[in-house]
Amino acid sequence: MTEELAKKIEKTVKTTITLADSLWRDVKVFAARKGLKLTQVVEAALKEYLKEESEEEKTK
Numbered sequence: 001m002t003e004e005l006a007k008k009i010e011k012t013v014k015t016t017i018t019l020a021d022s023l024w025r026d027v028k029v030f031a032a033r034k035g036l037k038l039t040q041v042v043e044a045a046l047k048e049y050l051k052e053e054s055e056e057e058k059t060k
Helices: 005-006 023-035 038-058
Strands: none
Touching: 023 038
């Protein structure tokens, strides 16, 4: 494996979270409509949340 390819591969962690049934259904429907995996939707949402929080902290 080349060094460049190794940098592109991000390690993952399998975890369990508890969500409201209605939120979980909404995420499943959203992912299906977009042709995405649930993991992709949750990961993108978490990244966006952390980005917003980080930006908010910078303005304080």
